[in-house]
Amino acid sequence: MNEQATGTTGVSASGAERLRVCEIFHSIQGEADAVGWPTVFVRLTGCPLRCVWCDTEYSFQGGEWRDIDDLVADVGAFDTRHVCVTGGEPLAQKRCLLLLQRLCEAGHEVSLETSGALDVSGVDPRVRKVMDLKAPGSGEAARNLWSNLDHLQAHDQIKIVIADREDYEWARAAVREHALEQRCMVLFSPVHGKLAPRQLAEWILEDRLPVRLQMQMHKQLWGDAPGH
Ligand code: SF4
Numbered sequence: 001m002n003e004q005a006t007g008t009t010g011v012s013a014s015g016a017e018r019l020r021v022c023e024i025f026h027s028i029q030g031e032a033d034a035v036g037w038p039t040v041f042v043r044l045t046g047c048p049l050r051c052v053w054c055d056t057e058y059s060f061q062g063g064e065w066r067d068i069d070d071l072v073a074d075v076g077a078f079d080t081r082h083v084c085v086t087g088g089e090p091l092a093q094k095r096c097l098l099l100l101q102r103l104c105e106a107g108h109e110v111s112l113e114t115s116g117a118l119d120v121s122g123v124d125p126r127v128r129k130v131m132d133l134k135a136p137g138s139g140e141a142a143r144n145l146w147s148n149l150d151h152l153q154a155h156d157q158i159k160i161v162i163a164d165r166e167d168y169e170w171a172r173a174a175v176r177e178h179a180l181e182q183r184c185m186v187l188f189s190p191v192h193g194k195l196a197p198r199q200l201a202e203w204i205l206e207d208r209l210p211v212r213l214q215m216q217m218h219k220q221l222w223g224d225a226p227g228h
Pocket residue numbers: 047048049050051053054055056057087088089115
């Protein structure tokens with residue numbers, strides 16, 4: 001785990017609660033239930049995983065320490081209802097829970113993008129969790145914290161990123177074994193540039209799977225450029 005992101009220096013000399021932040025930006029939500037909404041993204045630094053297809057490796061290190069009160073004020077300045085806290089793995093910094101709570105209190109519609117490897121039980125229930133389950137092609141399937149399934153609410157979403165047929169079959173088995181669609185919305189997303197979305201669509205239709213195909217809208221709009 002990135003030591004800088006474990007929260008060991010997450011309190012400033014003045015006692016303010018701080019988080020290490022990679023970037024804050026205003027864009028269109030490209031994924032999940034809130035797709036298409038203008039959204040402020042708060043990307044926290046650090047992730048203890050190393051998915052082989054990760055598209056945000058630049059968030060693993062660096063960034064700057066910010067007081068949580070200042071962060072909430074910065075988000076408010078965008079005058080935008082939807083806010084997405086993402087990473088990296090935002091829950092790798094324990095004070096992320098406090099940020100989520102403060103953003104809810106400020107009246108935002110808040111979502112959290114998380115890997116599914118860290119405990120989500122402490123997340124404010126007002127937050128919409130978008131939780132990954134890692135398929136074998138990620139190289140991180142052993143990190144799935146299955147007990148997290150018991151902490152999902154109807155407004156949350158499970159996302160499985162799929163690189164190939166083996167991943168698809170793993171995901172299909174996970175849906176059936178854990179009755180995932182009865183817990184919340186299930187999203188299947190093809191690895192950009194590796195699995196043709198049309199192929200994934202055909203597999204889903206063939207199997208009558210109760211899941212939703214997701215394409216990453218921000219990649220259609222802006223490619224892989226950071227800040228979107
Ligand atoms: S959990 Fe997310 S940020 Fe971390 S390595 Fe995997 S894809 Fe990248």
